[in-house]
Amino acid sequence: MHVGIHDLSFATTEFVLPHTALAEHTGADIGKYHLGIGQRAMSVPAADEDIVTMAAAAAAPIIARWGVEKIRTVVLATESSIDQAKAAGVYVHSLLGLPSSTRVVEVKQACYAATAALQFAIGLVHRDPDQRVLVIASDVSRYELDSPGEATQGAAAAAMLVGADPALVRVENPAGLFTADVMDFWRPNYLTTALVAGQESITAYLQAVEGSWKDYTEQGGRRLTDFRAFCYHQPFTKMAYKAHRHLLRFTGADADEPQVTAALGLTTAYNEVVGNSYTASVYLALASLLDHADDLTDAPVALISYGSGSVAEFFAGTVAPGYRDHLRTTAHQTAVTRRKPISYDTYRALHSTTLPTDGGHHPVPEQTTGPYRLAALSDHKRIYEPR
Numbered sequence: 339m340h341v342g343i344h345d346l347s348f349a350t351t352e353f354v355l356p357h358t359a360l361a362e363h364t365g366a367d368i369g370k371y372h373l374g375i376g377q378r379a380m381s382v383p384a385a386d387e388d389i390v391t392m393a394a395a396a397a398a399p400i401i402a403r404w405g406v407e408k409i410r411t412v413v414l415a416t417e418s419s420i421d422q423a424k425a426a427g428v429y430v431h432s433l434l435g436l437p438s439s440t441r442v443v444e445v446k447q448a449c450y451a452a453t454a455a456l457q458f459a460i461g462l463v464h465r466d467p468d469q470r471v472l473v474i475a476s477d478v479s480r481y482e483l484d485s486p487g488e489a490t491q492g493a494a495a496a497a498m499l500v501g502a503d504p505a506l507v508r509v510e511n512p513a514g515l516f517t518a519d520v521m522d523f524w525r526p527n528y529l530t531t532a533l534v535a536g537q538e539s540i541t542a543y544l545q546a547v548e549g550s551w552k553d554y555t556e557q558g559g560r561r562l563t564d565f566r567a568f569c570y571h572q573p574f575t576k577m578a579y580k581a582h583r584h585l586l587r588f589t590g591a592d593a594d595e596p597q598v599t600a601a602l603g604l605t606t607a608y609n610e611v612v613g614n615s616y617t618a619s620v621y622l623a624l625a626s627l628l629d630h631a632d633d634l635t636d637a638p639v640a641l642i643s644y645g646s647g648s649v650a651e652f653f654a655g656t657v658a659p660g661y662r663d664h665l666r667t668t669a670h671q672t673a674v675t676r677r678k679p680i681s682y683d684t685y686r687a688l689h690s691t692t693l694p695t696d697g698g699h700h701p702v703p704e705q706t707t708g709p710y711r712l713a714a715l716s717d718h719k720r721i722y723e724p725r
């Protein structure tokens with residue numbers, strides 16, 4: 339029995355900040371952003387957007403296409419959680435009109451958690467192939483203003499329907515795993531922006547790629563040359579290139595640049611204009627590949643998920659025959675192009691806005707035009723509204 343990704347849909351924010359506007363403020367040569375880190379723009383959430391509104395917007399088209407009947411589990415992965423206790427997925431469950439006979443849970447391990455959620459979902463489907471699991475990765479990446487990390491922010495949600503006989507990607511066994519207790523990137527509960535040791539985080543990522551690949555081969559995985567493409571976690575798209583060159587060198591393969599570009603070139607189209615969407619990022623890379631490649635039928639594709647702290651997983655999927663009939667290319671492109679460009683000053687004001695903590699009733703300014711919005715904060719409760 340094949341189990342894997344039956345549908346994949348992503349959503350992002352109302353606003354976008356081009357890196358040209360950031361460069362004007364920081365004084366950086368635009369080449370540093372466009373070429374050095376491989377980023378052109380980043381999604382910026384409006385005041386009435388958060389991980390719940392993005393998650394619901396990403397998942398709604400999946401529900402519209404396949405209905406709710408077989409979904410008995412929702413797993414929402416995030417590192418930008420909105421509540422220490424309640425799972426954000428419960429709000430999403432409500433906004434999507436899912437039945438009460440559903441289990442909903444939130445999982446966290448930096449940018450890696452959605453991959454754990456996907457693997458847990460696959461396990462559930464193996465136990466009962468009639469069931470489907472809705473896995474949603476939703477994150478807002480926020481670093482301090484005027485920090486080096488500022489250029490690598492972004493926000494998006496990727497929703498996946500996981501089931502038997504999947505229409506898009508058959509996820510294979512084995513998976514290569516790697517965990518190391520490192521402090522390369524983290525966010526204590528009392529901070530709204532992440533702490534990061536920039537260059538150390540790049541080294542930690544490369545070591546994790548190496549470690550997860552090593553385990554993947556020890557578990558009997560495919561040869562590197564089997565893969566048509568490699569979807570890496572992309573905190574900035576040049577990171578995928580750094581990682582792939584590192585993997586090629588580690589395995590003694592030829593790090594020939596045209597081959598590197600052929601393996602990665604189609605995976606970066608969404609991330610280079612959305613920015614870092616943390617746990618959603620590797621699935622935006624997959625969406626980009628599926629949406630832009632000519633024909634990947636039966637092609638093995640590698641997925642390399644990395645979450646600082648750190649946990650990494652190297653696994654493979656083969657693209658299902660007929661997958662192109664199920665793609666959401668136009669909707670994905672619209673999600674990117676519909677965003678309104680904002681000035682650096684507007685971005686800075688949004689970045690500095692925090693929700694009131696006094697427990698009063700506070701309507702949230704209506705800035706979005708998407709299907710769901712955060713309407714108010716009242717009595718310490720988030721009030722969401724569908725449009």
Ligand code: CAA
Nearest residue numbers: 367369370373374375449486487490536537539540543573
């Ligand atoms: N033209 C072309 N390239 C230029 C350039 C120019 N004018 N100016 C600089 N560059 C190049 C540099 O040579 C450098 O390239 P290499 O890395 O290949 O040497 C690149 O642009 C970036 O320059 P710097 O290293 O000087 O940039 P920086 O010090 O400002 O910071 C960063 C870069 C460390 C990625 C920083 O943005 C950061 O801390 N980001 C957050 C952390 C992060 O994303 N880490 C990734 C691994 S961790 C992870 O993956 C988890 C996660 O999601 C956070």
